Amino acid sequence: MATSTSILLLFLFSSVVTSLSLSLPLSTTSRWIVDDTGRRVKLACVNWASHMEPVLAEGLSKQPMDTIAKRIVSMGFNCVRFTWPLYLITNDSLAALTVRQSFKRLGLLESIAGIQANNPSIIDLPLIKAYQTVVSSLGENNVMVILDNHISKPGWCCSNLDDNGFFGDKYFNPDQWITGLTRMATLFNGVTNVVGMSLRNEPRGPKQNVNDWYKYMPKAAEAVHSANPNVLVILSGLSFDRDLSFIQNQPLKLTFSRKLVFEAHWYGFSDGQTTWVDDNPNQVCGRVATYMMRTAGYLVDQGYPLFIGEFGIDQSGANVNGNRYISCFLGVAAELDLDWALWTLAGSYYVRDGVVGLNEYYGVLDYNWCGARNSSFVQRISALQSPFRGPGLSEAKPHKVIFHPLTGLCITRKSLLHPLRLGPCTDAYPWSYLPEKNLVVKGTRFCLHTDASEKSVKLGILCSNSNSKWETISDSKMHLSAKLRDGKSVCLDVASDNTIITKECKCISKDKTCDPSSQWFKLVDSTRSSTRVGRSLLQSLHGKGLVG
């Protein structure tokens, strides 16, 4: 079972895996993170927790770390946001505890046996050495690492009242924090796969304020940069990383350049536990995406890279609020082509909130860390794992691809004889979206049109009628709608065999019970090279003398 899943994943993602090549360190140029040659590197990370009570990377009682690193790669990630608690580096007696001692004091004897079996080389290492060993193992597998200071006192994070939230809290002394960051930056100076440091996760709580943010964040950024000039310095906003709006009014002054990245988080519960089920999903998506653009997304237009350090859902599909949010999120993340880190890798925790072996439904790995918990979820995020555009990547002229967040697929087709359908975004058809509202296959005169509801859409050269003029309607702006000859509006949708059809536009507004996401598409700017499918289309059109 596990083996067949892994093989399937390897097959699905082999193209991504083979294209990994790192030319480090990373730096920034306007809103992009680039490698040493100036070519864009898109951070497609997964969070790996090592900040909980045992202070060891989760899962090492279940699988060897090298196996986990290879699974991370086979699922298409190129990077890990690796969490650590401040006290690992500021409390010498904690740092010196061996892995065995750390688990023993917590009574986690079964985990000790598991670690002994799967990762015997670390069982008697001090916790800080064990952390370094995991970073090395990721490096051996070409996985980049962002060291994320997740909390001070080891344990599950985060709440407003956990006293780890903001400068001056019981467990958050700013001077101690800067000392810890400096030590960590120094410790990993020269470790090439450590490409960034996220200085503090989710600032929050009753003490949070903009003045203290400006007082301590630049100071910490300077300290980290002096200790380790190679790493990207990643800064989080207020209110659980939801608010970076203040940067607009007061730009950050730093002595160094080309290393600063901002971080934001975005979950389905970020705007309230039931936001997405209490209202029409198009209206919520429009509202929440606008809020995100105002508080964080605007930064890319101001020339700063923005890293979504956490997003994710319950991958069992049981949480409707999360299911609705993720389609909206994936649309925005594709459109802005953001760097990101999925929460989370862990299939289960040694212990969380007092529960030994807690199953993590947000985990991309299954309970035993053997394979993907939900391969359709991995499929959905795979389109976002490689860059759509950015410096050094212009293999094709700028065009649009039509992305379908519900499946993670794009509009393409096998050949001219086949109908348009969803397929891997690596095979996406290149489109132009003209001012006349035509969706034209790039480099041709062929535009998309619909003849009837519930029928396949087609390509043709009569592009002036309403049935080939596509408007982005609804608050989410993700419905693509045209009018049939009888004047009736229809929307792009997907049939059960994945062919692209039109249907009556659904759930446009008001109704909160229905789910529009099969009709949600996003026009995404891309310079990804056109595929074999695209080239063969162009060749056959040239053959017929139809290319304008």
Ligand SMILES: *[C@@H]1O[C@H](CO)[C@@H](O)[C@H](O)[C@H]1NC(C)=O
């Ligand atoms: C340091 O760590 C040890 C071991 O976990 C703990 O007993 C002690 O309370 C910690 N000290 C501080 C100041 O947090």
Ligand SMILES: *[C@@H]1O[C@H](CO)[C@@H](O)[C@H](O)[C@H]1NC(C)=O
């Ligand atoms: C995977 O996710 C889909 C979509 O949410 C859901 O329908 C399905 O039941 C999930 N599969 C598993 C194995 O959890």
